[in-house]
Amino acid sequence: MSKATRMTKQKKVILEILRNADCHPSADWVYEQARKIIPDISLGTVYRNLNVLRDSGHILELNYGSTYSRYDGNPENHYHFYCEKCHQLFNVKIPVYEGLDKMVKETTGFDVRNHRTEFYGICNECKARLSSSSLM
Amino acid sequence: MSKATRMTKQKKVILEILRNADCHPSADWVYEQARKIIPDISLGTVYRNLNVLRDSGHILELNYGSTYSRYDGNPENHYHFYCEKCHQLFNVKIPVYEGLDKMVKETTGFDVRNHRTEFYGICNECKARLSSSSLM
DNA sequence: GTAATTGCAAATAATTTGCTGGGTG
DNA sequence: CACCCAGCAAATTATTTGCAATTAC
Numbered sequence: 516m517s518k519a520t521r522m523t524k525q526k527k528v529i530l531e532i533l534r535n536a537d538c539h540p541s542a543d544w545v546y547e548q549a550r551k552i553i554p555d556i557s558l559g560t561v562y563r564n565l566n567v568l569r570d571s572g573h574i575l576e577l578n579y580g581s582t583y584s585r586y587d588g589n590p591e592n593h594y595h596f597y598c599e600k601c602h603q604l605f606n607v608k609i610p611v612y613e614g615l616d617k618m619v620k621e622t623t624g625f626d627v628r629n630h631r632t633e634f635y636g637i638c639n640e641c642k643a644r645l646s647s648s649s650l651m
Numbered sequence: 652m653s654k655a656t657r658m659t660k661q662k663k664v665i666l667e668i669l670r671n672a673d674c675h676p677s678a679d680w681v682y683e684q685a686r687k688i689i690p691d692i693s694l695g696t697v698y699r700n701l702n703v704l705r706d707s708g709h710i711l712e713l714n715y716g717s718t719y720s721r722y723d724g725n726p727e728n729h730y731h732f733y734c735e736k737c738h739q740l741f742n743v744k745i746p747v748y749e750g751l752d753k754m755v756k757e758t759t760g761f762d763v764r765n766h767r768t769e770f771y772g773i774c775n776e777c778k779a780r781l782s783s784s785s786l787m
Numbered sequence: 788g789t790a791a792t793t794g795c796a797a798a799t800a801a802t803t804t805g806c807t808g809g810g811t812g
Numbered sequence: 813c814a815c816c817c818a819g820c821a822a823a824t825t826a827t828t829t830g831c832a833a834t835t836a837c
Binding site (some may be wrong): 575578579582594596598599605607609615616618619622623624625626627628629631632633634635636637638639642 | 695712715730732734735742743744745751752754755758759760761762763764765766767768769770771772773774777
């Protein structure tokens with residue numbers, strides 16, 4: 516059914532970068548990192564592989580709060596926090612509440628596969644920066 | 652502080668369209684509807700007003716599951732369901748669980764303002780279509 | 788060997804912006 | 813009557829795609 520997929524050195528490097536990243540990078544950031552290892556890798560290849568890896572369930576694509584997608588090397592569903600000041604994305608370490616899916620299935624009848632939740636607010640670093648500024 | 656904002660007939664029409672929409676339309680759909688009332692309205696004006704209305708809290712901008720934004724004339728936070736087959740977006744009528752925000756505030760220390768949740772799966776119409784097809 | 792994948796560059800899609808004239812408060 | 817906002821078109825940004833050469837299996 517699904518097309519055969521080959522493990523190229525480009526794909527391997529991209530996956531490795533995402534797994535080792537402690538942030539939720541954009542395609543462009545992944546591209547810059549990948550160039551350090553494969554100098555003539557192209558941005559198109561990065562985008563193509565990010566899509567392949569997302570479709571095969573190896574990574575997550577996130578598109579909250581910005582005009583571009585961010586990627587997450589941890590494919591297991593988890594919650595995120597978006598800082599409205601510095602626009603960073605953080606992992607939130609509370610368990611995914613799967614009971615919600617069942618609740619929605621009961622009220623709508625839909626086949627609910629999963630859900631995603633993003634929290635919005637101000638992160639600790641930005642809170643500190645704001646309260647030390649004279650503008651408060 | 653924030654700039655004065657004027658009520659133009661364009662802005663009024665755009666807001667009215669969104670409030671009466673029973674779907675979660677794209678900027679382009681809003682533009683097509685608005686043209687029926689103000690034939691020479693421009694797409695740029697639609698985008699500008701959607702941003703103004705979003706910033707002033709009159710509408711919500713949603714960007715889940717697609718490459719373009721959708722807009723919601725109901726500015727109160729509520730959950731959504733995205734059908735992975737037909738790509739429609741539905742409102743989910745379960746109450747927003749604000750206790751989650753407090754939980755995240757306690758585990759992270761962040762100032763959590765709110766959260767958004769989207770459910771993913773297959774809607775009823777698509778379920779019916781799938782089970783009646785010979786491909787199941 | 789052959790089909791998937793690459794690099795490159797051009798194409799697309801969605802949204803934003805500069806400018807000048809018009810309409811709101 | 814000042815200044816925000818409209819229309820128009822060109823610019824920007826993020827992402828996708830066509831093609832010939834390359835490479836994994």
